[in-house]
Amino acid sequence: MEFGFVDTKNMSLLTDLYELTMAQVYFNEGMNGIATFDFFARKLKNRSYLVSAGLEQLLYYLEHVKFSDEDIAFLKETGKFSDDFLNYLKDFRFSGDLYAVEEGEFLFENEPFIRLEAPIIEAQIVETFLINTMQLSILVATKAMRCHSVAENTSLVDFGLRRAHGTDAGMKAARSAYIGGFAGTSNVLAAKAFGVPAFGTMAHSFILAHESEEEAFEHFAKSYPQNAILLVDTFDTIEGVKHAIETVKKLGMPTFKGVRLDSGDIEVLSKEARKLLDEAGFKDATIIASGGLNEYKIETLLKSGAPIDGWGVGTELVVSADVPYLDCAYKLVEYDGKPKMKFSSGKMTLPGRKQIFRSYKDGKIERDTIALYDEKIKGTPLLKPFMRDGKVISSLPSLEVIREKAIENFERLPEELKDIRKESGLQPTLSPKLTQLMESIQKEYGAMK
C-alpha cells in the first residue's frame, strides 16, 4: 500500500477499529453464535423510493475478504490484540448466508436491502464495508432513476467522475447510474469494467487551445466525422452554433452529430440552436445540455419545451447532492436464536429475521408488509438467498438485465410516488407476528427495568 490507495484484493482492514476490538472480546468470551443483521434505511428524506444497488460488489467482497500477514503484523503492532485472536484472523473467511433484494428493486423505509446471517465475529467485521458500498450505490441509482423518470424520451449520460468522492465512487456511480436508467458514462474505466457504453464530447480547453473556435471544430470533426458533438458555449453560444454549422458544411461531413450547451439560459439557447440547425438542414443534429443539471432542472427544461435530446449529468448525480447520505443502518436483529431490538431514542429497530412481502394490484405496488421470515403473508417475498456458507449461490443478472428491471419496477410504483417532489415513500405495514414480537420484547424490557 502506498499513498493510501486501497488494494482492492484485500480490504479486510477497511473497517472500523471497533469491529475488531469487539471481535477480540467475542473471541475471548467464546461468543460466536449466529447473528442476523439487517441493512435498511430508517427514513426517506426528499425521496419517495430507494433503488437497490451495490449487491454484486458486496458479494465479491464477502467471498474474498481475508487478513494478510502484513495486516496481522500491523494489528499486532497496535498492541490491542492477543496472539490467539490474531491467529484466528489468519484463517478468517466469511462463512455466512446472505439474503438480499435484487439490484434494481425499489424499497421504502425500514425495509431491509440485506439480511445477513453469520457467526457474530464475521458479521461484525464486514459491517463497515457493507454499509460503505451499499449506501453510495443506492444513493446514485436512486438519483439516476429520478432523472430518468423525468427525461421522457431523451437520454442521460453520467458525466460525474471528476466530482465523485474519490476513485471508487466514480466507478460505483457509473454503474449505479446505468442501473437507474442512464444510457452510459464518460468514465472509460467503468466502460471497461462494467461494459457500460462510454460517451464524450469536448472540453472548453480544446476550443481555447486553438486559434479560433472554427479551427477547433474543424480539427475535431476531421478526426471524428461520425461522432463530433461540438461544444458551442466557450465564447458566445449562438455564434458557436453558427460556427459549428459552417464547419460541418465546409467539410461536407457525412453526419452532424450535434452540439453541446454547457452554460447560460439553456431553454432559450436550445430553442435558438434548434432553429438554426433546422434552418441549415440539420434536423438530425442533436442538442446535448450539461452544467449543474439535476432532475428538477431537466423536468423544468423539458416542460418548457426546450428541444434537448440528451443530458450530461455530473456532480449532482454522483454525489447525490440534495441527499448526500442515507439515514441507513446495519442492525443486529437476532443473536443465537433470540430476537434483538434497540431502544435508543428515535432509533428503535425492528427485531427478528424478517422478510418483505409485496402485493400488487393492477400492476402497481399495493402494499408492502414487513414480516417475520417464516410468516404466511400475501405477496411476493423480496429478500432472496444470494449466499450460503460464504459462497454465492445465485448466478447474478447482467447489468443490462438489472437496468431493464429497474425501469420496469419504476412503472409499478403507485402514481403519486413517481413525482420527484414527493418527499416520502410508501409506508410498509408491520405484520401481526412482528408487531407481537416487538410488544413482547418491549414488555420484557419494561420488566427488566
Add this chain to the structure above:
Amino acid sequence: MEFGFVDTKNMSLLTDLYELTMAQVYFNEGMNGIATFDFFARKLKNRSYLVSAGLEQLLYYLEHVKFSDEDIAFLKETGKFSDDFLNYLKDFRFSGDLYAVEEGEFLFENEPFIRLEAPIIEAQIVETFLINTMQLSILVATKAMRCHSVAENTSLVDFGLRRAHGTDAGMKAARSAYIGGFAGTSNVLAAKAFGVPAFGTMAHSFILAHESEEEAFEHFAKSYPQNAILLVDTFDTIEGVKHAIETVKKLGMPTFKGVRLDSGDIEVLSKEARKLLDEAGFKDATIIASGGLNEYKIETLLKSGAPIDGWGVGTELVVSADVPYLDCAYKLVEYDGKPKMKFSSGKMTLPGRKQIFRSYKDGKIERDTIALYDEKIKGTPLLKPFMRDGKVISSLPSLEVIREKAIENFERLPEELKDIRKESGLQPTLSPKLTQLMESIQKEYGAMK
C-alpha cells in the same frame, strides 16, 4: 479488474472519454505544445476558506500513470482510436511541471491550488483524476477544520468510513480529517496507510448480543481494562451510565476510560452523566458524543456547557454534507505561450500563468493578490514547485507536519473568517498586469467578434 474495483497501480483509464478523444485529435493535428492549467474553486458557498489537501495522492498518480497492454486493447476495441495514437499511449508518461500550494494551506475563491504545465495531451488526460482527488480531499479537510475551530480543547475522531462514498473516499476522508485537526480515525486501513491514530468504542449490536448491558460492559472491560469506552444509550442512557459505573467498580478496573452517548438530548444527558461519574469518583472518565454531529451542533453543545471531552464525527464530515461538492474547475490558462480565457456565461476564467501573493499584518492574512507568475508583488508566493519533468522534486512533509501547519494557518485568518457562519471568504485582489491581460484579451475577442 473484477467487479469494478479500481486497480490502484493503474488508473490511466479512470478518465473521461473526451480526454482521450481530444488527445487523439491533438495527436492527429501534431498539436502538443505546453499547456498551463489551473485548478481552483470559483465561488465559496457556506465556507469562508478552503483547506488544501490531496497533493500527495495527486503526485503519486502523476508519477505512475501509464497505459497497460490491456488498457490499450480495450481502447482499440472501442474503435475510436487509431493505431498510431494507441502506440503513442503505450509510451505515455506524465512529463510536466506542477506548482501547488502546500497541503494545509488556506485558499479563497479563484486562487489556484494547482498550476500544471505539460504537453497538452498529458495535461488533458490527467484532468479527471486531478479534480477527483483534489476536490474530495479539500472538502473534507475544510469540513474537519471547521469542526476543529469550534471544538475548544476537546478532541475529534473521524467515524465516517461506513458513510463515505466508497472505499477511496473513506481513506481520503481519514487523511483529510487528520489534516483538518482531527485526532484520529476509526478506519484501520487509514491508520495503517497514513499512520493516523485509530480509535474506537463499541456498537449497539455488541450490547444487544449479550443477555444484559451489564454483561456486555463486563466482557468488554475484561478484554480492554485500560481502554474501554462504554456505549450507554442502547436502552436508557442514564441507566447505561449507572451500569457502566457499577461494572467498573465491580471489576475494580484500573482506569475508567469513559462512556459514549449516541442519541437523545446530548446536552442534558452529558450533564447528568458527568454528575453521576463525578459522584462515583470517576472525574477522569471521559464523555464521548456521536450521532449526526457537525460543526454547528458541536459549537452549540459546547456553548451550552455540555461536558463533552471528545466527538465522533462521521457522516456529515466525510460527505461534507452541507457542501458535498465544490464549484471547482481545471482550466486552460495558457497554450504554447499564449494566455487563454474562457468567456462562458458566469464561468469566466483568469488567463495566464499565475502566482498567489499573500501579505500578513500582525500575524494575520491582510491581502491575497492573484498575479502573473513573474510579477513583483508584495507578499509570500503560495504556489511552489513540486514536480519538474514528471518527477517530484520536493520532499513532502509528514502528515503530522501538514496537520500542525494547517492548525497554525487557521490562526492567521482574519477573525471574521473564523466564524463557521460566515458564508464567503476573503476576496483576492487581481494584480495590475493580470487585469491588463484580461482587458487586452477581452478587447481582442471583441475585435474578433
